[in-house]
Amino acid sequence: IHFILLFSRQGKLRLQKWYTTLPDKEKKKIIREIIQIILSRNQKTSSFVDWKDLKLVYKRYASLYFCCAIEDQDNELLTLEVVHRYVELLDRYFGNVCELDIIFNFEKAYFILDEFIIGGEVQETSKKTAVKAIEESDMLQETVEEYMNKPAF
Amino acid sequence: MPAPIRLRELIRTIRTARTQAEEREMIQKECAAIRSSFREEDNTYRCRNVAKLLYMHMLGYPAHFGQLECLKLIASQKFTDKRIGYLGAMLLLDERQDVHLLMTNCIKNDLNHSTQYVQGLALCTLGCMGSSEMCRDLAGEVEKLLKTSNSYLRKKAALCAVHVIRKVPELMEMFLPATKNLLNEKNHGVLHTSVVLLTEMCERSPDMLAHFRKVSLVPQLVRILKNLIMSGYSPEHDVSGISDPFLQVRILRLLRILGRNDDDSSEAMNDILAQVATNTETSKNVGNAILYETVLTIMDIKSESGLRVLAINILGRFLLNNDKNIRYVALTSLLKTVQTDHNAVQRHRSTIVDCLKDLDVSIKRRAMELSFALVNGNNVRGMMKELLYFLDSCEPEFKADCASGIFLAAEKYAPSKRWHIDTIMRVLTTAGSYVRDDAVPNLIQLITNSVEMHAYTVQRLYKAILGDYSQQPLVQVASWCIGEYGDLLVSGQCEEEEPIQVTEDEVLDILESVLISNMSASVTRGYALTAIMKLSTRFTCTVNRIKKVVSIYGSSIDVELQQRAVEYNALFKKYDHMRPALLERMPVMEKVTTNGPAEIVQTNGETETAVLETKPPPSGLQPANQANDLLDLLGGSDITPVIPTAPTREPASAGGELLDLLGDLNLTGSPVFAPAPQIAQPPFLLDGLTSQPLFNDIAAGIPSITAYNKNGLKIDFTFERSNTNPSVTVITIQASNSTELDMTDFVFQAAVPKTFQLQLLSPSSSVIPAFNSGTITQVIKVLNPQKQQLRMRIKLTYNHKGSAMQDLAEVNNFPPQSWQ
Numbered sequence: 001i002h003f004i005l006l007f008s009r010q011g012k013l014r015l016q017k018w019y020t021t022l023p024d025k026e027k028k029k030i031i032r033e034i035i036q037i038i039l040s041r042n043q044k045t046s047s048f049v050d051w052k053d054l055k056l057v058y059k060r061y062a063s064l065y066f067c068c069a070i071e072d073q074d075n076e077l078l079t080l081e082v083v084h085r086y087v088e089l090l091d092r093y094f095g096n097v098c099e100l101d102i103i104f105n106f107e108k109a110y111f112i113l114d115e116f117i118i119g120g121e122v123q124e125t126s127k128k129t130a131v132k133a134i135e136e137s138d139m140l141q142e143t144v145e146e147y148m149n150k151p152a153f
Numbered sequence: 154m155p156a157p158i159r160l161r162e163l164i165r166t167i168r169t170a171r172t173q174a175e176e177r178e179m180i181q182k183e184c185a186a187i188r189s190s191f192r193e194e195d196n197t198y199r200c201r202n203v204a205k206l207l208y209m210h211m212l213g214y215p216a217h218f219g220q221l222e223c224l225k226l227i228a229s230q231k232f233t234d235k236r237i238g239y240l241g242a243m244l245l246l247d248e249r250q251d252v253h254l255l256m257t258n259c260i261k262n263d264l265n266h267s268t269q270y271v272q273g274l275a276l277c278t279l280g281c282m283g284s285s286e287m288c289r290d291l292a293g294e295v296e297k298l299l300k301t302s303n304s305y306l307r308k309k310a311a312l313c314a315v316h317v318i319r320k321v322p323e324l325m326e327m328f329l330p331a332t333k334n335l336l337n338e339k340n341h342g343v344l345h346t347s348v349v350l351l352t353e354m355c356e357r358s359p360d361m362l363a364h365f366r367k368v369s370l371v372p373q374l375v376r377i378l379k380n381l382i383m384s385g386y387s388p389e390h391d392v393s394g395i396s397d398p399f400l401q402v403r404i405l406r407l408l409r410i411l412g413r414n415d416d417d418s419s420e421a422m423n424d425i426l427a428q429v430a431t432n433t434e435t436s437k438n439v440g441n442a443i444l445y446e447t448v449l450t451i452m453d454i455k456s457e458s459g460l461r462v463l464a465i466n467i468l469g470r471f472l473l474n475n476d477k478n479i480r481y482v483a484l485t486s487l488l489k490t491v492q493t494d495h496n497a498v499q500r501h502r503s504t505i506v507d508c509l510k511d512l513d514v515s516i517k518r519r520a521m522e523l524s525f526a527l528v529n530g531n532n533v534r535g536m537m538k539e540l541l542y543f544l545d546s547c548e549p550e551f552k553a554d555c556a557s558g559i560f561l562a563a564e565k566y567a568p569s570k571r572w573h574i575d576t577i578m579r580v581l582t583t584a585g586s587y588v589r590d591d592a593v594p595n596l597i598q599l600i601t602n603s604v605e606m607h608a609y610t611v612q613r614l615y616k617a618i619l620g621d622y623s624q625q626p627l628v629q630v631a632s633w634c635i636g637e638y639g640d641l642l643v644s645g646q647c648e649e650e651e652p653i654q655v656t657e658d659e660v661l662d663i664l665e666s667v668l669i670s671n672m673s674a675s676v677t678r679g680y681a682l683t684a685i686m687k688l689s690t691r692f693t694c695t696v697n698r699i700k701k702v703v704s705i706y707g708s709s710i711d712v713e714l715q716q717r718a719v720e721y722n723a724l725f726k727k728y729d730h731m732r733p734a735l736l737e738r739m740p741v742m743e744k745v746t747t748n749g750p751a752e753i754v755q756t757n758g759e760t761e762t763a764v765l766e767t768k769p770p771p772s773g774l775q776p777a778n779q780a781n782d783l784l785d786l787l788g789g790s791d792i793t794p795v796i797p798t799a800p801t802r803e804p805a806s807a808g809g810e811l812l813d814l815l816g817d818l819n820l821t822g823s824p825v826f827a828p829a830p831q832i833a834q835p836p837f838l839l840d841g842l843t844s845q846p847l848f849n850d851i852a853a854g855i856p857s858i859t860a861y862n863k864n865g866l867k868i869d870f871t872f873e874r875s876n877t878n879p880s881v882t883v884i885t886i887q888a889s890n891s892t893e894l895d896m897t898d899f900v901f902q903a904a905v906p907k908t909f910q911l912q913l914l915s916p917s918s919s920v921i922p923a924f925n926s927g928t929i930t931q932v933i934k935v936l937n938p939q940k941q942q943l944r945m946r947i948k949l950t951y952n953h954k955g956s957a958m959q960d961l962a963e964v965n966n967f968p969p970q971s972w973q
Contacts, residue, residue: 142231
């Protein structure tokens with residue numbers, strides 16, 4: 001996977017994860033372009049779009065579009081499963097996740113993604129294990145008191 | 154100073170902004186606050202501020218001033234800080250940033266941290282965006298962690314290793330020892346990431362691939378896959394009743410790489426592939442994902458034919474599936490396999506053709522490509538019907554490709570000339586403006602060669618542009634045809650369909666409209682003008698009108714048109730006697746490759762023949778070796794090689810034989826291949842204008858000679874000189890055979906002294922029948938600018954009475970009139 005984008009039906013970006021290095025300007029341009037392409041597709045089309053030398057796999061969940069860019073030899077149908085699994089993880093963590101959860105807790109969305117995918121490849125195929133790791137990490141986070149009292153360095 | 158507002162607070166506030174301007178204002182205010190907070194080196198709220206910055210970054214605002222702060226967060230002891238710090242690093246500190254490398258030390262420390270979640274953060278960051286330098290520095294740490302027993306860390310280390318290898322392929326070797334035990338794990342996360350790592354290594358290095366084949370990786374993978382399928386329900390990894398599809402697919406992909414081009418490996422996986430192919434549930438997307446990967450693997454390895462048929466049938470079933478994604482995937486795979494398993498794919502042709510009518514653009518494109526791949530002699534009529542219909546209704550982005558594809562297929566499989574021309578007409582009228590530029594000369598050539606269809610073709614083209622002359626390629630082809638065959642058009646000779654009544658004036662009307670129209674491109678106008686000119690020899694009543702038109706354009710602003718008009722004017726005035734010959738009908742052209750000769754000049758029809766004749770001669774023709782005895786005869790001067798410029802079907806042999814003739818000569822003549830005709834010989838180019846190599850206005854009366862007469866083979870030379878170019882002599886040789894057996898494979902070659910130049914055209918045949926019952930004729934053109942005495946050395950090779958004959962001779966008896 002080269003990158004993952006989450007955006008709303010109004011075209012607002014909710015999450016961007018890049019597994020390749022590109023200049024900022026380039027990223028912005030790509031995001032604009034892809035959002036436009038996907039938002040203009042109607043219901044009757046497939047979930048796959050040929051774009052440059054990559055394939056875009058996208059799926060809409062309620063008001064959010066999830067879009068992955070994969071290489072030529074990657075399995076498109078499996079990528080749909082990957083997207084679905086990520087949504088399931090979010091759902092398990094937040095409990096009936098909705099777009100607002102992701103807006104207000106975007107950093108958590110990133111943490112969850114990072115427990116599922118590293119460097120563009122899936123690292124954990126068990127839902128239970130992935131969510132458990134996040135929850136335990138959450139526990140490690142200091143409480144306000146602890147935070148204030150602990151020395152920084 | 155009051156505490157900076159919380160992250161969620163900020164988000165809520167920003168979302169209340171009603172306009173972009175309002176939002177920008179809020180952001181700027183907050184950024185200013187954050188900046189001053191950073192300046193104060195505040196440890197307590199740094200984390201909160203950076204988090205807010207990251208949010209604003211996602212909205213599209215600049216956040217680079219937070220880079221160093223992320224570094225400080227990463228170095229912090231607090232887990233909360235580290236979490237946000239690493240997130241910030243991944244978002245803001247990619248390898249293009251100057252401060253990227255400053256992370257290295259922190260990451261190194263964290264890789265050895267006592268808490269696995271901190272180690273995890275470090276591994277994740279390194280594995281997502283570490284630069285090559287960083288990877289080099291930290292590869293050792295990653296390798297260490299690859300061997301740990303902690304599965305949480307091991308799986309992350311594996312993917313980190315993948316990233317390191319992608320960035321620094323030379324480091325692949327160091328991870329090899331650690332891979333030995335990777336697949337012995339039970340943990341699915343480790344298994345999955347290990348398979349990914351092994352895949353990466355095998356894809357990048359043939360040595361690694363060989364190594365893994367040797368250490369029986371295939372049986373190991375097969376076993377794991379089998380367990381996955383056979384084992385009962387495992388809630389942890391289950392997706393719609395299938396156990397860990399992610400792992401299954403990755404294993405299948407690795408098997409594909411291992412089995413490619415390797416019989417043993419392929420053999421070992423046949424069974425499991427068959428098992429997966431037949432037992433996987435297809436009701437949900439998951440199952441189909443696995444089947445898809447299985448099919449890809451089967452097609453790519455050396456599988457037995459039964460398995461391949463199974464795979465193609467799966468694809469066929471996919472094609473009938475209602476789910477568009479599945480159809481899309483099926484078409485993509487079929488496209489990959491159509492070359493190797495053509496017959497099997499043909500069985501699904503009708504379904505594929507149906508997909509042309511799908512609404513999805515990607516599906517349509519694949520269906521189109523696949524359809525073209527499936528056209529053959531048997532189905533061409535039916536397929537063309539569908540494809541022409543598709544051309545009519547498809548999106549503009551497809552039209553050019555579709556048109557080209559139809560032309561190609563029609564050329565290869567046309568069942569009849571008339572069908573071919575009809576098909577071309579249909580494409581030109583349907584998608585005329587999308588046809589590629591190189592299609593026009595191809596079509597012209599095709600039409601020229603379909604001699605019996607000329608009347609029909611010109612009639613149809615005329616009718617087509619009567620109504621609408623905006624599609625340039627159509628108009629160009631039509632103009633050219635009308636120019637060539639206008640006489641057939643007005644005489645109403647069409648056999649194939651009802652001939653129409655057209656007068657010469659009507660034809661000129663339409664051509665003039667094309668000339669005047671704003672829609673016509675410059676090139677098209679060139680075609681039209683030339684066509685009008687050509688009609689001057691084909692039409693009888695309207696020559697004056699043509700003269701008028703041509704002279705008008707003599708002052709056209711368009712330089713190309715002006716030049717043509719002026720030249721044509723000259724043809725009317727000074728060279729009127731040459732006009733008929735120059736504007737003669739084009740001969741049947743030598744068939745060229747489907748891509749069309751690159752040099753064909755699109756504008757002037759006449760030059761086409763010339764260019765064809767000057768096609769680059771055989772690549773075998775290289776100035777080769779040293780001088781020896783030969784050619785003292787010609788006064789010791791070096792010889793210029795003969796240029797065989799007529800397009801021949803076996804260029805290579807001609808070149809080789811010429812080399813023989815010139816033996817071991819030192820050929821110091823200038824390079825004589827493709828460029829030569831343009832450099833050397835304007836007179837020959839002018840020659841090319843006529844279809845026959847002779848001038849109509851030559852002086853007759855030069856006595857012919859017998860150049861050679863031996864062993865029953867007699868060669869006569871007849872001469873012609875040109876009035877317009879006194880340096881050119883055209884020699885026609887006639888070879889006859891008075892013996893009682895035919896002479897076959899006859900090849901005539903000639904060489905002349907250096908001051909001359911020679912051009913040899915194609916012979917009429919290579920067999921001289923016995924008993925003088927027929928001859929071979931061949932034309933030689935000699936350029937003799939210095940008016941030196943003509944001498945020639947000839948070499949003859951042929952087969953006679955079962956043996957190969959060869960002879961060299963000199964021709965010295967040229968009559969003075971032939972060169973003076």
